[in-house]
Amino acid sequence: MAEDPFADLKKRQREMWASFAPTATFTTPVAAKLVNFAQLKPGDEVLDVATGTGVVAITAARAGAKVSALDLTPELIEAARENGQVAGHEEITWSVGDAEQLPYPDATFDVVLSQFGHMFAPRPDVTIAEMRRVLKPGGRVAFATWPPEHLVGRMFALIGRHSPPPPGAAPPPQWGNPAIVTERLAPHFEAPFFGRAAMYFPALSIPHFRLFMERSIGPMQKLVESYASDPAKLAGLRGEFEALVAPYYVDNLMQQQFLLTRAQAR
Template identity: 40%
Template sequence: MGDTLKAAHRTMWASGDYPSLASEVIPDLGAALVRAAGVRAGERVLDIAAGSGNAAIAAALAGADVVASDLTPELLQAGRDDAARRGAKLEWKEADAEALPFGDGDFDTVLSCVGIMFAPRHQVSADEMVRVCRPGGTVGLLNWTPEGFIGQMFATMKPYAPPPPEGAQPPPLWGRPEHVEALLGDRVTDVRFEKRTVRVERFGKPEEFRDYFKARYGPTIAVYNRLAGDTEKVAALDLALTELARGHDVGTSSLVMEWEYLIATACRR
């Protein structure tokens, strides 16, 4: 993948306000991954595609020696600010998940919370994740499933989005156990999977969810930007996203959704 695609990814994730979305809608996912991976004080931990540090900050607050890496400088700066407010000390480093600037086996635990799934070449980023984990160390992943709400949101947006670059794979594939197993291969043992849901009660009605993601979530913003000026397609996507949220509503008086994700942990051979 060339520099043009990487630049486009940086621009996409810098648009809107992903840090506020992560803190307001899914604030506890990073800590859930840190617990599942058994992160302990004193361990050296890498968070790949860390964004604004949902998992990295939780690991640092657990006493680990943490490096948060991400392709997008704006997200890292938001993470630095949040870490300072919360009294967490860790290192922030601009880095591509497909070409990590770390040595083989540098980390005791390597994590990614709804991050590495957005790197276009899954096998390349998985290889890097395993490479930088020491033998006997832990690999921990938390990703949206294809069948869950966010996976279905990407499926809903797909007809309106540009075709993916050659060699790129859909992000929600990382939410399938068999896909993760194939990516990690025989380089790991003790692979464990658990599907969970996060309860989202941030929005009063489906239209509020739609407008919130249109304003804050980079992938959604990018699709709407592509449709700019085509009022018919914008209206169709507006309706599709609204109906998606309505179809996942388990509440009564206000919108309540359960978003499914997969936690995967494994031991590096």
């Protein structure tokens, strides 16, 4: 098998995302929206790509689907397995793995889901081809993704300006742009259907939100760590971050929209 040109990036991502678990409180309500939007039927074979702590996988299992889920980060798969046990869904199959190299045979699933997950795999064409490969004929994908013009998309753009990704890696928020998503899906899927919904992060103040992101969003955490010996740079980054998120802070909530995408395989 050819060597993965993004092996180093994925190794770094595996370390970065290990602290993500507290943020899953805020992605939990989104999981219910994605599962509804995906129109799952009881008995559907479903794959959750980049499952994190398993919020989509467990919600899909509760809707009656037979669920497999994978994530790059072993610590998160451990947390997901524990969540599955607590929720009474020991039957979910959890795997450590890469969205660009799915460890499943061709034509295994009725539905492939990904919530704020596959968007971090560096090669969209490879990821989409893999998702299509593991889908049965007529199966579908459904995604929740952060658009570039909203809070999290702009936060990842800020991180990318301070700490550029390796050449050839697609910026994650492009997965929140319907025109780009349509183009990426076109080789393997019918024209997508889009929706939008809102998500909320409770926060006592803007600095509280910044601190939370610095502690639980790996790419932000690593960037802050890398500026630890340069107070001026760190203060600049924090100032930029707080100015960026301020417009989204209403009623003690960071509020933003996300994009929903659903598309049927050709």
